[in-house]
Structures are given as C-alpha cells and as structure tokens.
Amino acid sequence: MVVKNNVEEFKARRFLTYAMGKLDEDTVLNLVQQGLEQGVDSFQLIEEARAGMEKVGELYDEGKYFLCDLIVGADIFTGVINLVLKSTNVEPVKDAPPVIIGTVSGDIHDIGKNIMISVLKSKGCQVYDLGVDVPKEAFLEAVKKTGSTVLCLSGLITTAYESMKKIVDSLEKEGLRSKVSVVIGGLVNEAVKNYTGADYWVTDCAKGSDLCMQIIHAHSGRQGLACLY
Ligand code: B12
Known part of the structure; x- marks a missing residue:
C-alpha cells in the first residue's frame, strides 16, 4: 500500500510521471519494478505512468515530440503493464465474456x-x-x-x-x-x-x-x- 506521508516515495512516484514524459524507458521500468518490490499499489504505478503518457501527448501537440515518440511512449507504457501483470499474477477469469x-x-x-x-x-x-x-x-x-x-x-x-x-x-x-x-x-x-x-x-x-x-x-x-x- 502507498504510505501517504512518505516524502521519498512521493518524490519517486512524481519522478515516474516525469521519466515517462521524457520517454526514459530504463528509468520508468526501474521505478515501476522498485515500486512493486516495495509494495506500492500497482494501479497507482499505472496511473503515474499514464499521467506521463498524457505529457507525451501534450508535447506532441506542441510540436516538441513527433509520431515516433508517441509510438515509443505506447511501447514503454505496455512494458509497465507487462511488469505489473507479471508481478501481480493477474489471471483472466476464464468463464467471463471478454x-x-x-x-x-x-x-x-x-x-x-x-x-x-x-x-x-x-x-x-x-x-x-x-x-x-x-x-x-x-x-x-x-x-x-x-x-x-x-x-x-x-x-x-x-x-x-x-x-x-x-x-x-x-x-x-x-x-x-x-x-x-x-x-x-x-x-x-x-x-x-x-x-x-x-x-x-x-x-x-x-x-x-x-x-x-x-x-x-x-x-x-x-x-x-x-x-x-
Ligand atoms: C498518431 C496519429 C496518427 C498515426 C496513427 C498511428 C497509430 N498506430 O495509431 C498515423 C500517422 C497513422 C495517423 C494517420 C492519420 N491521421 Co492521425 N493522428 C495521430 C495523432 C497525432 C495522435 C493520436 C494518438 O495516438 N494519441 C495518443 C493516444 C494515447 O491518445 P488517444 O488515442 O486519444 O487514446 C486515449 C484515450 O482517447 C483513450 N481511448 C482511445 N481509444 C479508446 C477506446 C475506448 C473504448 C475507451 C474507453 C478509451 C479510448 O485511451 C487512450 C489513453 O488514455 C492525432 C492528434 C492528436 N493529438 O490526437 C492525429 C489525428 C487523430 N489524426 C488525424 C488525421 C486527419 C489523420 C489522417 C486522416 C491523416 C491523413 N491525411 O492521412 C490519417 C488517418 C488514416 C486513417 N484512415 O485512420 C486528425 C483527425 C482529425 C479529425 N477530426 O478527423 C488528428 C486529430 C490530427 C489533427 N489535429 O488533424 N495519425
């Protein structure tokens, strides 16, 4: 669970959004891995990464990023999801409609x-x-x-x-x-x-x-x- 008053953790999570916005794949994946190991809520980590992806979109709209950057961002985001899926061992429920x-x-x-x-x-x-x-x-x-x-x-x-x-x-x-x-x-x-x-x-x-x-x-x-x- 997230410890709300933990300043270091707060900084790390804000840094995750920042790193995602910068398309810094290694840092993003390392921060997510560390967060998962420390028991940070996985959906919080996804949300932080998604906020970074929004930044990527904004930078594209401002002409500072290009199409290839959007695609790289989507790839990094998929990497985040894969890490979360691996660590939380989420299995789809087989008998439910998709x-x-x-x-x-x-x-x-x-x-x-x-x-x-x-x-x-x-x-x-x-x-x-x-x-x-x-x-x-x-x-x-x-x-x-x-x-x-x-x-x-x-x-x-x-x-x-x-x-x-x-x-x-x-x-x-x-x-x-x-x-x-x-x-x-x-x-x-x-x-x-x-x-x-x-x-x-x-x-x-x-x-x-x-x-x-x-x-x-x-x-x-x-x-x-x-x-x-
Ligand atoms: C990347 C892009 C492309 C890429 C697409 C690559 C790909 N594999 O997707 C390429 C270069 C191929 C492309 C082509 C074209 N594009 Co284009 N493209 C874009 C661009 C720059 C970004 C879209 C994007 O990926 N955003 C990032 C993602 C993460 O955001 P998102 O899609 O909104 O998704 C989020 C939410 O909406 C939501 N979401 C998305 N889908 C769904 C579905 C459900 C059910 C739910 C719940 C949520 C959800 O979840 C996401 C994350 O939160 C936009 C401009 C823009 N700022 O949107 C133009 C844009 C969409 N394109 C546009 C145009 C005109 C075209 C072309 C017609 C250009 C041309 N003359 O050939 C062709 C269309 C070809 C076709 N038949 O589709 C226009 C559309 C204008 C309009 N109103 O019709 C835009 C708006 C650019 C502009 N300002 O003119 N494009």
Missing part, C-alpha cells in the same frame, strides 16, 4: 486503443481485440459469438463517427442492443455519443477501464465475475 474492442471502419489509429487494452488486462479483464479499420459485421459477429456485455469502439477521425453509428444501428436491428453497452473512446464527446447512439463516451483509459468493470458487474449482477478488481 470486453470487445476495436478501431472502427475507416480509422487506423490504435495507440490509445492498445493502451486501453493493456489497462483492461492489468485489471484482469479478458479482451477480444478486433484490431483496426474493423467493419461493423465483425463487431456484430464478435458480440454474438462471445456474449460480451461491453463493446468498446475507438475512433479518432470524424468519419469514424458514422461507422460507430452504423454499428449501434446494426445492434438495434439484430435485437442485440439491450444486451450490450456501447462505450466510445478516442476523439469523442457528448455530441458524438448522442449522434452515434452509444451509451458512454470516454477520453481516458483509466476512467474507461473502470467504467467497463462497472458495466460488467452490473450486467452480471455478481461482483468480480469478469475481473479480478
């Missing part, structure tokens, strides 16, 4: 989607990743096949909104709409949610993964069915 996720048709952005997947896995969720530029038929097929209660749609370009809407409309036509909650993420907002007919919109994988867990629990009516949370 969270389905994919970047919708016409869109190939997947850095944020992959981070979302890493965070979901770090919480013990099984994830069914459909990849990028995914046609609506593949989402429908996955919902039917897995019986999943959470459908996550990622989209960062405006044309993705039409694809999201078509997926929700198709769920309705096929009589599946009430069985699955649709969560959209990426470059989305309340207006996009309303246009597409999705249930929720999220622009942050920490909040998004928490939301997915809540939905799974609400659908299952059993605490902890799908995730070790």
Whole structure:
C-alpha cells in the first residue's frame, strides 16, 4: 500500500510521471519494478505512468515530440503493464465474456486503443481485440459469438463517427442492443455519443477501464465475475 506521508516515495512516484514524459524507458521500468518490490499499489504505478503518457501527448501537440515518440511512449507504457501483470499474477477469469474492442471502419489509429487494452488486462479483464479499420459485421459477429456485455469502439477521425453509428444501428436491428453497452473512446464527446447512439463516451483509459468493470458487474449482477478488481 502507498504510505501517504512518505516524502521519498512521493518524490519517486512524481519522478515516474516525469521519466515517462521524457520517454526514459530504463528509468520508468526501474521505478515501476522498485515500486512493486516495495509494495506500492500497482494501479497507482499505472496511473503515474499514464499521467506521463498524457505529457507525451501534450508535447506532441506542441510540436516538441513527433509520431515516433508517441509510438515509443505506447511501447514503454505496455512494458509497465507487462511488469505489473507479471508481478501481480493477474489471471483472466476464464468463464467471463471478454470486453470487445476495436478501431472502427475507416480509422487506423490504435495507440490509445492498445493502451486501453493493456489497462483492461492489468485489471484482469479478458479482451477480444478486433484490431483496426474493423467493419461493423465483425463487431456484430464478435458480440454474438462471445456474449460480451461491453463493446468498446475507438475512433479518432470524424468519419469514424458514422461507422460507430452504423454499428449501434446494426445492434438495434439484430435485437442485440439491450444486451450490450456501447462505450466510445478516442476523439469523442457528448455530441458524438448522442449522434452515434452509444451509451458512454470516454477520453481516458483509466476512467474507461473502470467504467467497463462497472458495466460488467452490473450486467452480471455478481461482483468480480469478469475481473479480478
Ligand atoms: C498518431 C496519429 C496518427 C498515426 C496513427 C498511428 C497509430 N498506430 O495509431 C498515423 C500517422 C497513422 C495517423 C494517420 C492519420 N491521421 Co492521425 N493522428 C495521430 C495523432 C497525432 C495522435 C493520436 C494518438 O495516438 N494519441 C495518443 C493516444 C494515447 O491518445 P488517444 O488515442 O486519444 O487514446 C486515449 C484515450 O482517447 C483513450 N481511448 C482511445 N481509444 C479508446 C477506446 C475506448 C473504448 C475507451 C474507453 C478509451 C479510448 O485511451 C487512450 C489513453 O488514455 C492525432 C492528434 C492528436 N493529438 O490526437 C492525429 C489525428 C487523430 N489524426 C488525424 C488525421 C486527419 C489523420 C489522417 C486522416 C491523416 C491523413 N491525411 O492521412 C490519417 C488517418 C488514416 C486513417 N484512415 O485512420 C486528425 C483527425 C482529425 C479529425 N477530426 O478527423 C488528428 C486529430 C490530427 C489533427 N489535429 O488533424 N495519425
């Protein structure tokens, strides 16, 4: 557990965010490893690293980082998740339906989607990743096949909104709409949610993964069915 008044530990955690923002892979992974060995809460460590990833995004927007830096950042973040998964020995619950996720048709952005997947896995969720530029038929097929209660749609370009809407409309036509909650993420907002007919919109994988867990629990009516949370 985190000791709130431990000044050294506080500094180390702030340094983790800083190191992530600087894309300093060795330091990030060392700090996470040390934190885990000292019993720091693993989700706190993920949150610190995620805050650093936000900084990477800001620096990109300011023109100080380039595309390759975003990709390096996503790789380092995946390394953080892998360390946490290894140390906490989180195993997916086999009999629970997975969270389905994919970047919708016409869109190939997947850095944020992959981070979302890493965070979901770090919480013990099984994830069914459909990849990028995914046609609506593949989402429908996955919902039917897995019986999943959470459908996550990622989209960062405006044309993705039409694809999201078509997926929700198709769920309705096929009589599946009430069985699955649709969560959209990426470059989305309340207006996009309303246009597409999705249930929720999220622009942050920490909040998004928490939301997915809540939905799974609400659908299952059993605490902890799908995730070790
Ligand atoms: C990297 C990037 C690319 C890379 C993508 C590489 C890859 N493998 O993903 C490349 C170079 C390929 C690319 C291509 C294009 N891009 Co681009 N790209 C970006 C950029 C710079 C960063 C996106 C990113 O990865 N951010 C970092 C991640 C971590 O953030 P994130 O995706 O938002 O994810 C977070 C949350 O949103 C959330 N999340 C994400 N998905 C989901 C899903 C769910 C369910 C949940 C809960 C949460 C969640 O979790 C993440 C972590 O918290 C953005 C600009 C920007 N600032 O966003 C433009 C941007 C998205 N691209 C843009 C454009 C226009 C294009 C192109 C059309 C360019 C072109 N003319 O060819 C093509 C599109 C091709 C296509 N068909 O998709 C525009 C979109 C504008 C618009 N409104 O339509 C943007 C906004 C740039 C701009 N300002 O103009 N792009």
